[in-house]
Amino acid sequence: MSLFLALPVLCAGYLLGSIPSGYLAGRWLANLDIRQQGSGSTGATNVLRVLGKGPALAVFLIDVLKGTAAVQLAKLLLEAPGTGSVNWSVDTVVVLTGLAALAGHIWPVWLGWKGGKAVATGLGMLLGLTWPVGLACFGLFLTMLSLSRIVSLSSIVAALALPVLMLLSFQSSDTGLRPAYLALALLTTVLVVWRHRSNVQRLLAGTEPHLGAKKG
Numbered sequence: 068m069s070l071f072l073a074l075p076v077l078c079a080g081y082l083l084g085s086i087p088s089g090y091l092a093g094r095w096l097a098n099l100d101i102r103q104q105g106s107g108s109t110g111a112t113n114v115l116r117v118l119g120k121g122p123a124l125a126v127f128l129i130d131v132l133k134g135t136a137a138v139q140l141a142k143l144l145l146e147a148p149g150t151g152s153v154n155w156s157v158d159t160v161v162v163l164t165g166l167a168a169l170a171g172h173i174w175p176v177w178l179g180w181k182g183g184k185a186v187a188t189g190l191g192m193l194l195g196l197t198w199p200v201g202l203a204c205f206g207l208f209l210t211m212l213s214l215s216r217i218v219s220l221s222s223i224v225a226a227l228a229l230p231v232l233m234l235l236s237f238q239s240s241d242t243g244l245r246p247a248y249l250a251l252a253l254l255t256t257v258l259v260v261w262r263h264r265s266n267v268q269r270l271l272a273g274t275e276p277h278l279g280a281k282k283g
Contacts, residue, residue, distance in 0.1 A: 072144065072145070073145075073160045076140065076141050076144055076145065076160060076164055077160070077163055077164055077167045078167075079137070079140060079164075080137035080138075080140070080141065080163075080164035080165065080166075080167035080168045080171070081167040081168065081170060081171040082171060083133050083136050083137045083140070083168055083171065084133050084134065084137060084167065084168030084169060084170065084171025084172040084175075084185075084188055085171030085172065085174075085175035085176055085177060085182070086129070086133055086171075086175075087109060087175050087177055087178050087182065088109075088125075088126045088129040088130055088133075089101050089108070089109035089110055089111065089113065089114050089126045089130075089183060090102065090109045090177075090178055092114055092118060092122045092125065092126050093114070093117065093118065096118055096122055097117075097118060099117075101113060101114060101117060101118075102178070102181055104116075104117045105117050107181075108182075108183050108184055109175075109178070109181075109182050109183045110126070110130065110182075110183030110184050110185075110186065110187065111123045111124075111126045111127035111130060111183075111187055112218045112219075113183075114126045115278075116276075126187075127187050130172065130183070130187035130188045130191065131187050131188070131190055131191035131194070132191055133168055133171075133172065133188050133191060134165065134168050134169070134172075134187070134188040134189060134190065134191025134192035134193075134194070134195060135191040135192065135194050135195035136191075136195070137164050137165060137167065137168035137192065137195070138161060138164060138165045138168070138191075138192050138195030138196050139195045140164070141160060141161040141164035141165075142161055142195075145157045145160055145161060146161075158245055158246075158247040158248065159247045161196070161247075162196070162247040162248065162250065162251040165192040165195070165196060165251060166251065166254065166255075168188055168191075168192060169185045169188055169189055169192065169255070169258060172185045172188040173185050173258075173262065184222070184259065184262040184263060185258065185259065185262060186222045186226075186259060189226075189255055189258075189259060190204065190205055190208075192255075193229075193255075196248065196251070197233075197236055197248065199236055200229070200232050200233055200236050200252075203228075203232045204225045204226075204228065204229055204232060205225070207224065207225045207228055208221045208222065208224070208225040209221075211224045211225070212278065215277075216277040216278045217270070217275055217276075217277055217278065218278055219263050219266035219267075219269075219270065219275060220266075220270060220275070222259060222263060223259065223260055223263055223266075223267070226255065226256045226259035226260055227256060227260070229252045229255055229256050230249065230252040230253050230256055232252075233248055233249055233251075233252040234249065237249075
């Protein structure tokens with residue numbers, strides 16, 4: 068794998084992830100800084116609290132597409148067409164590009180390194196990388212959300228299940244174990260849980276807001 072090709076792909080992944088959709092929605096629709104409202108996050112959940120359902124849905128879809136686009140771009144540029152075998156170096160760069168998109172969403176250069184929690188972008192990354200695992204995580208998220216009405220709890224549960232779902236996906240795959248994909252699953256779990264550490268404290272204290280609450 069050429070470093071000359073890998074570095075631009077990683078940079079493109081970061082820049083895609085760093086598109087500040089939640090911040091732009093706040094500026095364009097209400098002339099406010101979403102980082103100074105609600106929970107301070109630029110993600111769709113805070114946009115829902117501050118701006119309502121329509122803007123939140125648009126931000127969610129854009130954030131999902133950021134993750135998918137980053138991974139698909141890496142695959143398009145790095146994977147040789149018509150090959151059925153796994154190229155470990157390509158796998159690694161594709162995974163790193165997905166992580167770069169997550170980093171861009173969490174630490175966007177345009178907003179002083181303060182962004183969202185990367186749940187939607189992580190979902191998009193998974194859908195681009197291995198869509199059955201992405202859909203399974205999203206289904207688990209929706210199930211937990213319907214039961215608890217707490218977005219953070221649903222996100223954490225889905226993230227914790229991700230490595231298990233990834234391992235199960237290898238059993239039905241012709242390529243077998245893909246270490247880079249499993250490493251990505253583990254890192255994503257750690258990243259999502261770490262970004263929700265304040266939510267975990269509120270969950271334990273019983274003060275975490277439910278879906279539809281105006282203040283976080």
